[in-house]
Amino acid sequence: NAGVMQNPRHLVRRRGQEARLRCSPMKGHSHVYWYRQLPEEGLKFMVYLQKENIIDESGMPKERFSAEFPKEGPSILRIQQVVRGDSAAYFCASSPTGGRNEKLFFGSGTQLSVL
Protein backbone atom coordinates (compact mmCIF):
# COMPACT_ATOMS: atom_id res chain seq x y z
CA ASN A 1 0.00 0.00 0.00
CA ALA A 2 1.80 3.08 -1.22
CA GLY A 3 2.04 6.01 1.12
CA VAL A 4 1.32 9.64 0.33
CA MET A 5 3.16 10.53 -2.85
CA GLN A 6 4.32 14.02 -3.61
CA ASN A 7 6.03 15.21 -6.74
CA PRO A 8 8.28 16.65 -7.67
CA ARG A 9 10.66 16.31 -4.69
CA HIS A 10 12.50 19.42 -5.77
CA LEU A 11 11.18 22.25 -7.90
CA VAL A 12 13.14 25.26 -9.05
CA ARG A 13 11.35 28.27 -10.46
CA ARG A 14 12.32 31.78 -11.41
CA ARG A 15 10.42 34.72 -10.00
CA GLY A 16 7.15 35.22 -11.85
CA GLN A 17 6.78 31.61 -12.98
CA GLU A 18 4.11 29.20 -11.83
CA ALA A 19 4.69 26.27 -9.49
CA ARG A 20 2.48 23.18 -9.44
CA LEU A 21 2.86 20.73 -6.60
CA ARG A 22 1.12 17.38 -6.69
CA CYS A 23 -0.06 15.11 -3.96
CA SER A 24 -1.58 11.66 -4.28
CA PRO A 25 -3.10 10.59 -0.96
CA MET A 26 -2.97 7.08 0.40
CA LYS A 27 -5.40 4.69 -1.18
CA GLY A 28 -8.82 5.08 0.38
CA HIS A 29 -8.09 8.51 1.84
CA SER A 30 -10.37 11.32 0.72
CA HIS A 31 -9.04 14.09 2.95
CA VAL A 32 -5.93 16.06 2.05
CA TYR A 33 -4.05 18.75 3.96
CA TRP A 34 -1.30 21.04 2.70
CA TYR A 35 1.33 22.52 5.02
CA ARG A 36 4.27 24.81 4.40
CA GLN A 37 7.50 24.55 6.35
CA LEU A 38 9.93 27.43 6.62
CA PRO A 39 13.23 27.07 8.49
CA GLU A 40 12.77 27.43 12.26
CA GLU A 41 9.02 27.93 11.85
CA GLY A 42 7.56 24.47 11.88
CA LEU A 43 4.63 23.46 9.73
CA LYS A 44 2.05 26.08 8.89
CA PHE A 45 -1.38 24.93 7.81
CA MET A 46 -2.45 26.14 4.39
CA VAL A 47 -5.53 24.31 3.16
CA TYR A 48 -7.71 21.29 3.86
CA LEU A 49 -9.60 19.61 1.05
CA GLN A 50 -11.99 16.76 0.62
CA LYS A 51 -12.68 15.30 -2.80
CA GLU A 52 -13.87 18.17 -5.01
CA ASN A 53 -14.33 20.49 -2.03
CA ILE A 54 -12.22 23.00 -0.16
CA ILE A 55 -13.09 22.60 3.52
CA ASP A 56 -10.74 25.16 5.05
CA GLU A 57 -8.39 27.50 3.21
CA SER A 58 -7.84 29.90 6.08
CA GLY A 59 -4.08 29.34 6.08
CA MET A 60 -3.56 30.00 2.41
CA PRO A 61 -2.64 33.45 1.07
CA LYS A 62 -5.57 35.00 -0.76
CA GLU A 63 -3.57 35.88 -3.82
CA ARG A 64 -1.49 33.70 -6.12
CA PHE A 65 -2.21 30.47 -4.21
CA SER A 66 -4.90 27.97 -5.08
CA ALA A 67 -5.59 24.32 -4.37
CA GLU A 68 -7.81 21.64 -5.78
CA PHE A 69 -8.58 17.99 -5.21
CA PRO A 70 -10.52 16.72 -8.20
CA LYS A 71 -12.68 13.63 -8.30
CA GLU A 72 -9.98 11.87 -10.27
CA GLY A 73 -6.27 12.49 -9.90
CA PRO A 74 -3.99 14.08 -7.35
CA SER A 75 -4.47 17.19 -5.28
CA ILE A 76 -2.70 20.19 -6.77
CA LEU A 77 -1.28 23.20 -4.95
CA ARG A 78 -0.70 25.96 -7.44
CA ILE A 79 1.38 29.05 -6.87
CA GLN A 80 1.23 31.70 -9.55
CA GLN A 81 3.89 34.36 -10.10
CA VAL A 82 6.21 32.92 -7.48
CA VAL A 83 8.38 35.18 -5.36
CA ARG A 84 11.50 34.40 -3.34
CA GLY A 85 9.44 34.26 -0.16
CA ASP A 86 7.56 31.25 -1.51
CA SER A 87 10.72 29.16 -1.19
CA ALA A 88 9.90 26.49 1.36
CA ALA A 89 9.12 22.84 1.82
CA TYR A 90 5.50 22.01 1.07
CA PHE A 91 4.06 18.93 2.72
CA CYS A 92 0.88 17.11 1.96
CA ALA A 93 -0.89 14.78 4.37
CA SER A 94 -3.96 12.60 4.04
CA SER A 95 -6.42 10.87 6.32
CA PRO A 96 -9.32 8.48 5.72
CA THR A 97 -12.23 10.42 7.21
CA GLY A 98 -10.94 13.76 8.48
CA GLY A 99 -11.67 12.96 12.12
CA ARG A 100 -10.13 15.33 14.65
CA ASN A 101 -8.24 12.61 16.49
CA GLU A 102 -7.19 10.84 13.35
CA LYS A 103 -3.59 10.20 12.42
CA LEU A 104 -2.25 12.07 9.40
CA PHE A 105 -0.05 10.33 6.87
CA PHE A 106 2.54 12.65 5.39
CA GLY A 107 4.32 12.71 2.08
CA SER A 108 8.02 13.42 1.75
CA GLY A 109 7.40 16.99 0.66
CA THR A 110 8.29 19.22 -2.27
CA GLN A 111 11.18 21.62 -1.79
CA LEU A 112 10.41 24.74 -3.81
CA SER A 113 13.29 27.06 -4.59
CA VAL A 114 12.58 30.39 -6.23
CA LEU A 115 15.55 32.02 -7.92
Added chain:
Amino acid sequence: AQSVSQHNHHVILSEAASLELGCNYSYGGTVNLFWYVQYPGQHLQLLLKYFSGDPLVKGIKGFEAEFIKSKFSFNLRKPSVQWSDTAEYFCAVNADTGRRALTFGSGTRLQVQP
Protein backbone atom coordinates in the same frame (compact mmCIF):
# COMPACT_ATOMS: atom_id res chain seq x y z
CA ALA B 1 -7.50 30.22 17.93
CA GLN B 2 -5.44 27.22 18.89
CA SER B 3 -1.66 27.54 19.02
CA VAL B 4 1.25 25.37 20.10
CA SER B 5 4.56 26.40 21.66
CA GLN B 6 7.70 24.34 21.72
CA HIS B 7 10.26 26.19 23.78
CA ASN B 8 13.32 24.11 22.97
CA HIS B 9 14.42 24.70 19.41
CA HIS B 10 17.58 22.65 19.51
CA VAL B 11 18.55 20.02 22.07
CA ILE B 12 21.84 18.15 22.17
CA LEU B 13 22.15 15.05 24.34
CA SER B 14 24.54 12.19 24.78
CA GLU B 15 23.37 8.63 24.30
CA ALA B 16 21.60 7.18 27.36
CA ALA B 17 20.61 10.63 28.62
CA SER B 18 16.97 11.24 29.49
CA LEU B 19 14.87 13.41 27.25
CA GLU B 20 12.01 15.78 27.92
CA LEU B 21 10.69 18.09 25.21
CA GLY B 22 8.21 20.74 26.22
CA CYS B 23 4.93 21.45 24.48
CA ASN B 24 2.28 23.91 25.56
CA TYR B 25 -0.94 24.69 23.77
CA SER B 26 -3.45 27.47 24.07
CA TYR B 27 -7.05 26.34 23.97
CA GLY B 28 -9.46 25.92 26.82
CA GLY B 29 -11.69 23.23 25.43
CA THR B 30 -11.29 19.59 24.56
CA VAL B 31 -8.14 18.89 22.60
CA ASN B 32 -6.47 16.07 20.73
CA LEU B 33 -2.68 16.13 21.10
CA PHE B 34 -0.02 14.59 18.93
CA TRP B 35 3.72 14.21 18.66
CA TYR B 36 5.19 13.65 15.22
CA VAL B 37 8.80 12.89 14.37
CA GLN B 38 10.76 13.63 11.21
CA TYR B 39 13.96 11.62 10.84
CA PRO B 40 16.59 13.07 8.50
CA GLY B 41 15.47 12.72 4.92
CA GLN B 42 12.16 11.12 5.81
CA HIS B 43 8.53 12.17 6.04
CA LEU B 44 6.78 13.02 9.27
CA GLN B 45 5.36 10.10 11.17
CA LEU B 46 3.22 9.78 14.26
CA LEU B 47 4.97 9.00 17.56
CA LEU B 48 1.93 9.06 19.80
CA LYS B 49 -1.37 10.79 20.39
CA TYR B 50 -3.80 11.59 23.16
CA PHE B 51 -7.51 12.25 22.81
CA SER B 52 -9.07 10.80 25.97
CA GLY B 53 -8.49 8.46 28.89
CA ASP B 54 -5.17 7.90 30.62
CA PRO B 55 -3.20 11.15 30.37
CA LEU B 56 0.06 9.22 30.16
CA VAL B 57 0.32 7.84 26.66
CA LYS B 58 2.96 5.53 25.31
CA GLY B 59 4.12 5.63 21.75
CA ILE B 60 6.57 3.91 19.50
CA LYS B 61 10.29 3.50 20.17
CA GLY B 62 9.99 3.96 23.94
CA PHE B 63 8.55 7.46 23.85
CA GLU B 64 5.79 8.63 26.14
CA ALA B 65 3.96 11.88 26.79
CA GLU B 66 1.88 13.19 29.63
CA PHE B 67 -1.15 15.41 29.20
CA ILE B 68 -1.48 17.85 32.09
CA LYS B 69 -4.67 19.77 31.52
CA SER B 70 -4.07 22.33 34.27
CA LYS B 71 -0.76 23.28 32.67
CA PHE B 72 -1.94 23.05 29.06
CA SER B 73 1.06 20.84 28.46
CA PHE B 74 1.87 17.65 26.60
CA ASN B 75 5.59 17.03 27.16
CA LEU B 76 7.41 14.24 25.39
CA ARG B 77 9.78 12.00 27.34
CA LYS B 78 12.16 9.14 26.84
CA PRO B 79 14.25 7.70 29.68
CA SER B 80 17.30 6.86 27.60
CA VAL B 81 17.89 8.25 24.11
CA GLN B 82 19.78 6.57 21.32
CA TRP B 83 21.74 8.00 18.43
CA SER B 84 18.92 6.88 16.14
CA ASP B 85 16.54 9.29 17.93
CA THR B 86 18.27 12.18 16.19
CA ALA B 87 15.38 13.90 14.43
CA GLU B 88 13.02 16.83 14.54
CA TYR B 89 10.03 16.52 16.85
CA PHE B 90 6.76 18.34 16.37
CA CYS B 91 3.94 18.76 18.82
CA ALA B 92 0.48 19.33 17.33
CA VAL B 93 -3.02 20.05 18.57
CA ASN B 94 -6.49 19.70 17.19
CA ALA B 95 -9.30 21.21 19.21
CA ASP B 96 -12.92 20.08 19.32
CA THR B 97 -14.10 23.27 17.66
CA GLY B 98 -12.68 25.56 15.05
CA ARG B 99 -10.12 24.47 12.53
CA ARG B 100 -10.19 20.76 11.83
CA ALA B 101 -6.63 20.57 10.60
CA LEU B 102 -3.75 20.06 13.00
CA THR B 103 -1.87 23.07 14.32
CA PHE B 104 1.84 22.34 14.72
CA GLY B 105 4.50 23.80 16.94
CA SER B 106 7.74 25.11 15.50
CA GLY B 107 9.57 21.87 16.21
CA THR B 108 12.54 20.79 18.31
CA ARG B 109 15.65 19.51 16.65
CA LEU B 110 17.19 16.74 18.76
CA GLN B 111 20.79 15.76 18.20
CA VAL B 112 22.04 12.68 20.04
CA GLN B 113 25.77 12.30 20.21
CA PRO B 114 27.24 8.80 20.38
